[in-house]
Amino acid sequence: MPYTEPVESANGRIREVTVGAGESSVAIGGAAALPFHWFDGEAPRRPMIAMEVFDATPAEWAPALTGALGDVMSDPATWARANVEQHGADMVCVQLASTDPNGADATPQDAAAVVRAVADAVRVPVVVYGCGNAERDADVLKKVAETVTDTVLAIGPATEDNYKAVTAAALGYGHVVVAETPIDVNMAKQLNILITQMGLDADRIIVDPSTGAVGYGVEYGYTVMERLRLAALVQNDDMTQMPMICNLGKEVWRSKEARASEQDEPAWGDAAKRGVLWEATTAITLAVGGADVLVMRHPDAVAVVRKALSGLTA
Amino acid sequence: MALTGLDIFKQLPKTNCGDCGVPTCLAFAMKLAQGGAELSQCPHVSEEAAAALSDAAAPPMRAVTVGTGDAAFTVGEETVLFRHDKTFVHPCAIGPRIDSGTSDDEIAAAVATTKAAAFERVQQHLACGFAAVRSTADAARFAAVAADVAEKSGLPLVLMAEDPEHMSAALDAVGPSRPLIHAATEANAEAMIALASEHSCPLAVRASGLDAVAALTEKAAAAGLKELVIDSAPESAAAALRDHVFARRAALKQKFAPLGYPVITFPGDHADGDPMLETVYAAVDVAKYGSIIVLSGAEPWRMLPLLVLRQNVYTDPQRPMRAEAKVYEIGAPGPDSPFLVTTNFSLTYFIVSSEIEASKIPAYLGVVDAEGLSVLTAWAAGKFVPERIAKFVNDSAIAENVSHHDIIIPGAVAQISGELAEELEAWNVLVGPYEAADIPAFLKARAG
Known part of the structure; x- marks a missing residue:
């Protein structure tokens, strides 16, 4: 019996979203095939890796992580430069964790100054995540958007509770919106509709479908992303054709499996390798699910995932 | 090429005898078409029909x-x-x-x-x-x-x-x-x-x-x-x-x-x-x-x-994994350690237990059988309700392990606290945070 290659070409295509400034701007998305299905159709680029910096020195991080990052963590601009120059980050993701009103309660002005410093320190695009408090994020992201206008930022998370303010800020200052919904195909689509109805171009939205780490619900994010990709490519549903971003570093490094020392969990083996692999296996699973941008933390995880992304791209 | 259920049905005896374990020939044909049955389960199929159907009868992946x-x-x-x-x-x-x-x-x-x-x-x-x-x-x-x-x-x-x-x-x-x-x-x-x-x-x-x-x-x-x-x-x-x-x-x-x-x-x-x-x-x-x-x-x-x-x-996306329903000891809890309850949806259990662990405050975590549902879903479905939680607490040995009588429930089900207090007369029902991520701050504040 003769074998015919079962190639399946797509009916739709993922949008291209451009972030960054001038010559250092970067396009993400753009594929007309499922992730790494280069044999089915055009897949112009591999997923990008955005390495995290925090607006204040993180406390209580795993030793495997702080040891690998070194003493850059007290200064976001230095940290961002190390991410790009030493670790080859495609982008930098500023996590404005200290703006949390229940935490350090840093002001929108403080946050904007951090983003300004990071954007000045690197020549790669910058993603900005607020603390996750919808009300505070609206204020913070507005200030960030109006302060840093010489590059296209990706700002978020815009949620159903604050998308109007975040979208208005992006519209006013030429930025891209990261639209976050809780692991649900229809809610992701609905938020895209609401944001575009405010007048933002559909190719200025990146979807954050929410995710968990391996062992903490990675399969939910993975499956929602696969379904969104199939809707985009097979059904040509234009409100699902946005590139996707996975904010996975914080999920991974919260897990016991990534953090526990070998003394605490002798049966789990070498803590440094285990932590790196927890992040790397989570990242690659989400990339296979459909992530176009992976927000990552550990330099060694970034290095091994970058090799794998290249290896999977023909 | 694949045959449809109707193609297969035409080749079957159409007696609806049920000897294959499926009540009707049509239902059996549909199962065959989906790879959920083997043609050999039908004792009455003719040789010619068997030959004609062998392609469809073989599972698509061995x-x-x-x-x-x-x-x-x-x-x-x-x-x-x-x-x-x-x-x-x-x-x-x-x-x-x-x-x-x-x-x-x-x-x-x-x-x-x-x-x-x-x-x-x-x-x-x-x-x-x-x-x-x-x-x-x-x-x-x-x-x-x-x-x-x-x-x-x-x-x-x-x-x-x-x-x-x-x-x-x-x-x-x-x-x-x-x-x-x-x-x-x-x-x-x-x-x-x-x-x-x-x-x-x-x-x-x-x-x-x-x-x-x-x-x-x-x-x-x-x-x-x-x-x-x-x-x-x-x-x-x-x-x-x-x-x-x-x-x-x-x-x-x-x-x-x-x-x-x-x-x-x-x-x-x-x-x-x-x-x-x-x-x-x-x-x-x-x-x-x-x-x-x-x-x-x-x-x-x-x-x-x-x-x-x-x-x-490989988990069934329709049937969430469940953690074993019991009282878990996180860290090395003692008589003064807090006692929290949640549901047995595996993800809920993992997230709550890892947040408690991150707090570095030893605690008892009661994982109540809520048929594998998350807190809000379980409450809405009547699986994480005061009677169930009270029965869980009373059936467990937790009262002997702690010297206090505080039970901390998830903030998402704050509305059941009054009713639970009636069911658990000896206990003080406290409402914990809505989000698991806020558990460390909550426990630290309690510990003073």
């Missing part, structure tokens, strides 16, 4: 069982490309490769590592599924190492050799344990097929590209072998993914029988000797259609993420 007894594993019989369509059927088996040319000490150490890579998670035992032994010395050594590894590991074997004489020697030693023979190639196919027939063992075929693989499986099938595994010897990780996707599509969508077999993968072939990169490629194989994944080693730091990922990917 089952392959490696090993015997409790340690045996079965792969194959997959019915979908995406896990949201239908649960993946047989979790892939993952195990290490051990070379016969290495020293006895190294082999003993590799076997010990393999056995030690075993973990309990959500009431499932996660462990290596097999040990692969590769011939890198002479035939007698291969046979001796295979026998040794089989005995010491207790695991099914994958025997890897290209020389049929080596394979024959090893099969003489361990043949009755049904190892997987890897591999029949274009150069040795006749001899390997004969060995697989003689020893009734599953056989992997290895050739460059799916075309060549299909030619080999047809040859093996013509010789009467049914349990085959395919290896397309991909030259890169990108080619491996392509071959896995094409083989699965060819089997399920084109009903192309020569590729309707599970796939064996060697992610280390594309990793330049880097075990971290190998593990990341193995994660891709877990998600995308690897059924037997052979690694260069089974150290716990890589087996844990891979086995947990496998558990995640």
